[in-house]
Amino acid sequence: MGQQRRASSGSRRQRRGQGVLEAQVLTVLHSAPGPVSAAWVQERLDGTLAYTTVVTILSRLLAKGAVTRERAGRSFEWQPACDAAGLAALRMQRVLDGEADREAVLASFVTALSADDERLLRDLLTQAEEEPEG
Numbered sequence: 001m002g003q004q005r006r007a008s009s010g011s012r013r014q015r016r017g018q019g020v021l022e023a024q025v026l027t028v029l030h031s032a033p034g035p036v037s038a039a040w041v042q043e044r045l046d047g048t049l050a051y052t053t054v055v056t057i058l059s060r061l062l063a064k065g066a067v068t069r070e071r072a073g074r075s076f077e078w079q080p081a082c083d084a085a086g087l088a089a090l091r092m093q094r095v096l097d098g099e100a101d102r103e104a105v106l107a108s109f110v111t112a113l114s115a116d117d118e119r120l121l122r123d124l125l126t127q128a129e130e131e132p133e134g
Contacts, residue, residue, distance in 0.1 A: 025061065029067065030083075037078070038076070041058070062078075064094070066081055067079065
């Protein structure tokens with residue numbers, strides 16, 4: 001039994017986490033000239049992931065709103081839904097949405113900001129208030 005544990009923990013060390021794989025796929029998509037196939041993404045990952053794994057990752061990213069897809073023949077073409085800043089904002093929004101006490105989370109976030117970041121956030125909020133709706 002001890003050998004099984006060692007073997008399985010060794011294989012686990014070689015596996016990449018879901019977040020790492022998603023980040024790699026998004027990096028590839030951001031370098032694409034436009035919408036691309038899952039096979040194109042797989043090739044840019046040096047073939048280190050199975051095609052089905054790439055499709056699974058793209059599907060997860062689609063569910064998270066990080067990518068979009070359009071039908072292209074019998075498959076899909078994929079592209080990032082936003083730039084890196086937009087993706088970070090999406091992650092922040094998901095974290096906030098997952099918490100019961102939004103006010104406490106936001107208060108904790110704001111108090112941890114540097115003076116420069118707090119000033120920037122205030123400026124951005126002021127700009128957002130001044131923009132006409134529509």
